[in-house]
Amino acid sequence: TLKEAREMTSEMLEAQARWLPEFEGRKLRSYPTVAIAPGTKGVEVPLDPALAIGKRFGTLVTQGE
Secondary structure, three states, rough: OOOHHHHHHHHHHOOOHHHHHHHOOOOOOOOOOOOOOOOOOOOOOOHHHHHHHHHHHHHHHHHHH
C-alpha cells in the first residue's frame, strides 16, 4: 500500500542516513490515508485525466438525453 511504501522509505532513509547526508534532518511529509469504502465498484479510467473527464461528460450527456 502507499502507507507501507512511505513507512519503508522512512525506514530506509533512517537506516542509510550515514550515506545520504543530503537527507539529514528531513522527514517524509505526512499525508492522510485514503480509504475506499467496502463495496465500492471499480471502473476503468484512462491514464490521461483529460480523457477521463471527457469520457465522464460524454456519459452524463448521453444519460441526460
